[in-house]
Amino acid sequence: MIKIISAKYHRDYWIDLEFSDGTHGTHDFTSLVAKDAPLVTPIRDYDSFREFYLELGALCWKHGLELSAWSLQEKLKSLGKLETAADTAA
Secondary structure, X not given: OOOEEEEEEEEOOEEXXXXXXXXXXXXXXXXXXXXXXXXXXXXXXXXXHOOEEEEXXXXXXXXXXXXXXXHHHHHHHHOOOOEOHHHHHO
């Protein structure tokens, strides 16, 4: 099972993610935050957005929003933004 092992605030609504299989990428959450949904409204403020944490390999916010490592990795892959250590070294 894939897990997020590191998550670091990058800028605006972007977070640098590192996964347990060695892949990594920077995810833009702007479209998620723009949705009209109760779970994303609290993180529209940049200060609140930055208060994420990892729990059991998922990306979470204190008000209950939780995003799985698999879904984030698949999104990065579909956008061509998922990198491996070999990609970074090249």
